[in-house]
Amino acid sequence: MSSIPVGRPSYAAVLRIPHARRTFAAALLGRLSYGVVPLSVMLAVTRATGSYAVAGTVMALFGGTSVFLSPARAALTDRHGPRRALIPMVVAYAALLGLLTVLLGRPGAASPLTLGAVTAAAGACTPPLGPTMRAVWGRLAPDRDLLQRAYSLDGVAEELLFVSGPLLVGVLVGFAPPTAGIVLGTALIVVGTVGFVSSPAVRDTRSQDGPARHRSGGRPILLGLRRPVTAAAGVGLALGAVDLLVVAFTGRQGYGGDSVAWVLAALSAGSAVGGLLNGAVTWRAPAGRRLPLLTAGLGLALLGAALVPDLVTLALAATVAGFFVSPAITTAYLIADESAAPDTRVRAGAWVNTAVNAGGTAGTSAAGVLAGALPTGWCFAATGGVVLLTALTTLTVTVTVAGPDRTGTA
Template identity: 75%
Template sequence: MSSTPVAGRPSYAVVLRVPHARRTFAAALLARLSYGVVPLSVMLAVTRATGSYAVAGTVMALFSGTSVFLSPARATLIDRHGPRRVLVPMTAAHASLLCLLTVLVWRPGVPSLALGAVTAAAGACTPPLGPTMRAVWGRLAPDRALLQRAYSLDGVAEELLFVSGPLLVGVLVGVAAPAAGIAFGTALMLAGTAGFVSSPAVRAIGPGPGRGGPDRPGAASRGVLRGIAQPVVGAVGVGLALGAVDLVVVAFAGQRGYGDNAVAWTLAALSAGSAVGGLLNGAVAWRVPARTRLPLTAAGLGLALLAAGLAPGLGTLAAALAVAGCFVAPALTTAYLVADEAAAPEARVRAGAWVNTGVNAGSTGGAAGAGLLLGGLPTALCFAAAGGAALLTALATARSAPERATAGGARSGLRPPIVQPED
């Protein structure tokens, strides 16, 4: 990127030395660990309480659906009223509903309708801590190069949370009922959010200028959405590919007689590659504009998935997926960067939430599509379909990139960087 460096080339250590960064980031990660703990705990607890996989699947669909698709609405509230005014009551409502769900599933025999209603409401109140933390990074980072590293660090940490969360649930259910996992995830959310909103970096963020009055007309709001079309499309495409890959790997292993452990390690290779790619992406001082890098990373993901379809065994498949993973975190980090560049300062949380929603919606669609394809196609062609989705995304995002985009969004007229005083 072409932004002015901070003390030479900024590193991850420089990111964590930014005033209030460590405290705020650690608290946000503690709360976000709940995202990796609660869903699996809910699924296991509901399955045990009802004895029905169909009910468990429906409950999880309601929980994830309201959480994902209402995320932009919750982010809009934070942009308008400030994170402290919104996150405190939102987290309280989310935690209260999860506590109620814990009580309901502790013993068998709970009505399915009650479970669905409580989980749907809990999902609707899920605090958007990821988009909010990325908006805070936008205020803490002195320039675009440092912000790139902050986003990369955030993305890699989030990837590790979604790997470690289910592992913690696995340990917990070995000594307690699955409902205890819901309670544990609720405690993580409460403790982490309390630390996050009490951070000076978050306390300094007040309500946005637009609260439905004449200073924030509808045309301006629609302009924000037009500005983030490219990163949202990119996020949807990456989500489509990843959602399909998860299910295709399960089918690949099952057809060759491998067990569930083999599936887990194969998908772990994808996550490991993503973590490595994210760290490398953040360490490079890019001179290529972010809007140009986005289709390139999507294309790299697509080509790697095409190669995965040629894998003869699980070992070579894991290697191919590790290579594919090297493009995942960079693609998503770049999408968040582009969205942050395009959004007005008072709409950062909402812009990040739309990218996040795009990833999750794409993942849901990719899993559904893979389920249909696996009924009549070999896994090689299913991998090719996932790769093709990523390549089409690369084409779509390349066409939507504005010609005047530059390496630093601030220099293309999107918005100026926010400069923090030095230590």
């Protein structure tokens, strides 16, 4: 184990691992697309159709196929390796996003059904750069303390991408249509994926991960994951709902489309700051006790957002809400990792990631329906209430952890 104190993690030590900087940089470049494409598609669909409900449904289809087909894409990556799996995925993904750009470039030219079908197909082909990068971290940093620092660095960097992504979209929509953001996001994920799979750290992933899959029978072990998965789903639901509710709020208040990007950037910035502070503190309370408190903090912040009168106040409320996002998700990953058997830790983390994405899909869909019938303040309040109920659930659920002497209750 590393001799570096956990309370003062060294991110520089992570980046000094051979091939880590090159691999990580390429993965981040591709993952920047995740912060650019969804918002661009949402704005483009809203502009083309004039309906928040259609935009919410289209985004739910996009996220739904991406989430629910994630195990299938992960299985392909495990079976054939990142090179053989990710390249065909990114080619299909880019082609479908190109078709969507053409359809949205002419308002009224495509029906909502057609837009939904194309976005659903695109979501099904989304390259899983995040889960694959986390699997690579597990091979690059076998030391437990160093691996935790790598995950922390990965999480904070991802939050910064969700600051940069909306800001890029905000700049683009100031002088170009939202479809320009779709084009940019497509280029980012193509270049990033090609750079990622060409790294020496990625080339032999399949051969080294194969024995672990064989020992676990080729399927994830879900014992002990109920609390982290439930909390992650609640956080994801909040994020998905906020994305659309911010669009609705700015539209009804008469703000420009670039205002959406600044509010969502404030949310991600708060999350990045919270993640850095969470990693820098030596916590006395175990992760199982922190998780419901962090989730409840997010719910309370969203209840506060229901009372905001203007864009500046909404951005401040989003920053406060974001302060709990990254710590809650990181804590969920830690609990999942500690609960899993040694050869199922990557897949345990993947279930948390899937829960976040599934919650985001449900949140976007529900927010689209609510925003068409209720004031945005009531929509924020409803979202905060659901997250508080999620926190209560994580507090009362009994945890059964796989392995000897690893059973506990809340």
